[in-house]
Amino acid sequence: MKVGERLKSTASTTEVIVVKVGDTVSGPLLCAGAPMSAVGSGSGAPPASRGATAGDAGLVIGKRYSGAGVEVLCVTPGTGPLSVDGVDLELTAPRPLPSSD
Known part of the structure; x- marks a missing residue:
């Protein structure tokens, strides 16, 4: 990564772009417990669509998720959760803009 x-x-259906990767990150990025693969690798077939269940965390397009030294930007929404090295990535709160006064 x-x-x-x-x-x-x-x-x-989740797709993300890696924004930050810490030096201590050793494992792959997982989504819903399965390793994520680089776009353009593999069979090219879209993943099987599955409905969200009560335990699934919905990943939102345009939002950043971070944890365990990794930060990603969600570019295609889907179900999660995202995790690295056994740590779930959490929704990052937006930074407030400075006042224009």
Whole structure:
């Protein structure tokens, strides 16, 4: 996993772009418990669509998720959760803009 890489889920429709990767990150990015793969690799077939269940966390387009030294930007929504090294990535709160006064 490297900065700028676009990854797609093999378990849902989720796609993300890697924004930050810490030096201590050793494992792959997982979505819904399955490793994500680089866009353009694999069979090219879209993942099987599955409905959200009560335990699924919906990933929102345009939102950043971070944790365990990794930050990603969701570019295609889907079900999750995202995790790295056994740590779930959490929705990052937007930073407030400075006042124009």
